[in-house]
Amino acid sequence: MTTLTEAPPSDADGLLPSKKKSSGGGLGTYILVRFFLILPTMFILVTMVFFLMRVIGDPITAAQGGRLPPDVLAQRIHDAGYDRPILVQYFEYLGQVATGNFGTTITDRRPVVAMLATFGTATLELAINAVIVALLVGIPLGMIAAHRRDKAPDAVLRFFAILCYATPVFFAGLLLKLTFSVWLGWLPVAGRASTRTELAMGSLAAPTGVYWLDALRSGNMTALGDVMAHAVLPAVALGLLTAGVFLRLVRTNLIGTLGKDYVEAGRSRGVSEFRLVTKHAYKPALIPIITVMGLQIALLLGGAVLTETTFEWKGLGYQLVQYLNARDFVAVQGIVVLLAVIVAVTNFVVDVFAALIDPRVRY
């Protein structure tokens, strides 16, 4: 990466203190350059997905070949423009994507954007719940492991972290289902809500699509309880996968800061061990923690596909598998591109965030 710390012209008249001059300009430029770095990533992924999907053939034959008479099929392909040269189609698709038009799904004839909005909120809800679980489990346990480094608690917790990684989400989901739904009967087996709640949610005016938010806004407490009960197991299954990563992350970085002189100084002044770990050592360790946590979005989304299928959680991942099985590649393309956008944008936000917290982060 090249250095981008030249002061912008506005700073030249010396209105700002000299120290702020370079860092202020650097930050603005950094964010701008970092933003434009999203574009090649996006471009490559869109290109890759487009050509991979076309290798199989045109979307209409893939979805409906064999079910329609050949002449009807040929007519459909012609109408949709899939008989033109692939490069023409590619540039047309790029133009459409740039203006936010992802086409219409082949199997259920919905605009892809509307489909993404409907199922995206469900995935968003699952992801939020899972991150909450991961933070609640990962951060405190990571602190304990770092504080008791190389002692029994650390050994147990490190093993737990590796176990979280080694357990596929669908197997964790299966075990959770067996235990809490089938044997104990405490929680529902699958779905986002019971049928009655689904109907209540559907009849709301201007729903957000995030069920617990909708239930809260409409003041429907039975629905809220129902939604919560459905949310627990998927959130735990997906959350534990990420919790293992968070635990190791917090542990590794805390061990780094706990060895610093100022922590020792704090200890000699009589600051409690609890405060030393949770405040003094934890705060400086936050930057690498946040950065790497942000990078886990790809892991989280991959896990979401499996979790949604396990719990029949009707989000993007569940729908992706349905569309793949129906060979509806227009819809698949839309979902994959959207997920790529989410990953790229999250990485951008994380980088900017890290730059805002730590003035040393400049490239």
Place this chain on the structure above:
Amino acid sequence: MNATTVSGRKQPLIYRLPVISHFRKSIGLQRGMLVTGLVLTIAFLLTTVLAPVIAPYGYSQLSDASGTFPAQQAPSGNHILGTTVGGYDVFSRVIWGSQTAVVVIVVAVAMSIFLGVALGLLSGYFGGWLDRVLVVIADAIYAFPSLLLAIVMSIVISRGQSSFWGGILACSFAIAVVFVPQYFRVIRAETIRLKAEPFVESAKVVGASSIRIMGRHIFKNATRTLPLIFTLNASEAILTLAGLGFLGFGIEPSSAAEWGFDLNKAMADASSGIWWTGVFPGAAIVLTVLGLTLVGESMNDLNDPRLRGRKSAGGKVPGGGGGSDARTGAQAALEAEARTL
């Protein structure tokens, strides 16, 4: 990250082999982790080799001399881990599943090492526009959810193929595509570092061709970290294979036993309280991945002197010497961590 112990006298070859040298360096908790991992991994490999002896039935066998297997039968004398909804013997499928896993790991990792190393050498050695293009592409692939990429790839490759080798190759290739950027990055970074070394320069002066310099001088020096990445990728390959199988884009049950596929079929059983069809294949995945990850993690820690426990540290290891040392140690571990994920 040197695999050999630093000493004046050269150790016998056997002590310089990756896993053995790591074992000799380890103490206490780290040795415990390494040994646990090794035991699980060896058990896994033995199961693979001895599958024909251990498994009482074939993976797609539905009947024997005494008649057709009953469906969804609880564990009993005839079927010690019960039978599935399709009438397969769960125990046999779990055992045979290890073979599928090994074949996929070997093929996938071999393919990705070959491609990743070749591209990494080219990119790092020649630099220029080729390097830039490859780096941008590798970063884009790396940032993408690996399971999604594998799904797309397997659909593109297999298109519903179900033969043993067809399915295996499709899965392996899908997984390999995900791994190539990792090998590419590591080898490229090493190549750029080595390119500036005097021995490369002297090889150039002597008149060695670029191919010879890359293939002999750089390649041999750049591949030290590969055993570590291999172990970590092997566990990831199993998880990806199982994920593909679980979503139904893996290998057909009649052509091979695959744990993820069995778990897919077991999901419906779970709701009615039939636990044995899912718990055992799942446990097989967890134990295998656990074993490989423990070995990989321990090797990673032992390669880094700052993370390695010392034999005469007097019990307390306060994170290296000074604060800055511990910081870089943590950073190195972090990077290694980022590579695993």
